[in-house]
Amino acid sequence: MAKVVALVVAAGRGSRLGPGMPKQYRLLGGRPVLRHTLGAFAAHPSVDAVLTVIHADDRGLYDEAAAGLALPDPVIGGAERQDSVRLGLEAAAALSPDVVLVHDGARPFVEAGLVDRVIAALDGHPGAIPALPVADTLKRGRDGVIVETVPRDGLWRAQTPQGFRFADILDAHRKAAGQVLTDDGAVLEAAGGTVALVPGAEANVKITTMDDLARAERLFDRPLEPRSGTGFDVHRFADHGDGVHLCGVLVPHSCRLEGHSDADVGLHALTDAILGAIGAADIGRHFPPTDARWKGADSAVFLAHAARLVEARGGRIVNVDVTLICERPKVGPFRAAMRARVAEILGIAADRVNVKGTTTERLGFTGRGEGIAAQAAATVLLPALY
Incomplete structure (x- = not known):
């Protein structure tokens, strides 16, 4: 499978939005615009890494926007977007990518399906961009009057992420x-490369003006929709030790x-x-x-990362439930401490966390005391725009 890197460009000043901080750091749904963008790519199953290009003056703002997302250090940009x-x-x-997706940091509503379409098109072309056909009649004006009606046939509105085979676009x-x-x-066209068109998405708007920001904010007034997921994990016992996480x-x-x-089987699940x-x-x-x-990492890092991805997409965790499956050790005496720790990591109330233990009546590998299994369920709420 191709290694895919998302390159998020967020070094601009956003002057058309008016005075204040750059548009990519303005709040949208209570979070920086850029955090929504980074979260969408960090959560995408086909994206291996997310690298951000920022202005030299914005490192503090970037660190706040990217907090908890386990991303590489950002790159300082240049005078122009190019x-x-x-x-x-x-x-x-x-990072040795095969494919790079170049995306505007101020497009916070990129959908997973759109990213999939761009990546898939690169099987047959060195470049691919999402675009929407122009629906409005186009007029060319000069000095306040129309001088020409421009045929709209074959015209498209380009969006990002624009995808490329890495070696081709770098060259x-x-x-x-x-x-x-x-x-x-x-840029790729100028070098003689062919760029494919794939269907874009109306929701994939770029925030440029205060009106754009206001319209985007209204999207967060939509009801949240529930999503659920399950997990399962197994770890075997080593010969000796003083405890299990x-x-x-x-x-x-x-x-x-x-x-x-x-090897915290519960947190992994x-x-x-x-x-x-x-x-x-x-x-x-x-x-x-x-x-x-x-190597040897505290699995709380993994769980916290998952929680931050939910938060970055404007969602929240409703409840989680973990079942630990083993003969020994007994879970009951530690259940309250486990619930409290999981709640702490996720940043939710302890009554939204359940942990329980069970056995397999001495059947199977857990019954023979060879290891521990865990299964888990989680329910989250996400904005319907995703």
């Missing part, structure tokens, strides 16, 4: 340095659990349940066991 994209592409080379941007082109599709609590036991991280509820693949996609960064 410069910023090129600098972002040069930095992205260290094209290097060749185009110093030119002024309107978007990245034009279960739902964020170290429970005394004669064995430990084997795993790349701290719950992380997958939350990721499932928002269509964000699974824990292995976000925290690969082949990555040395997560």
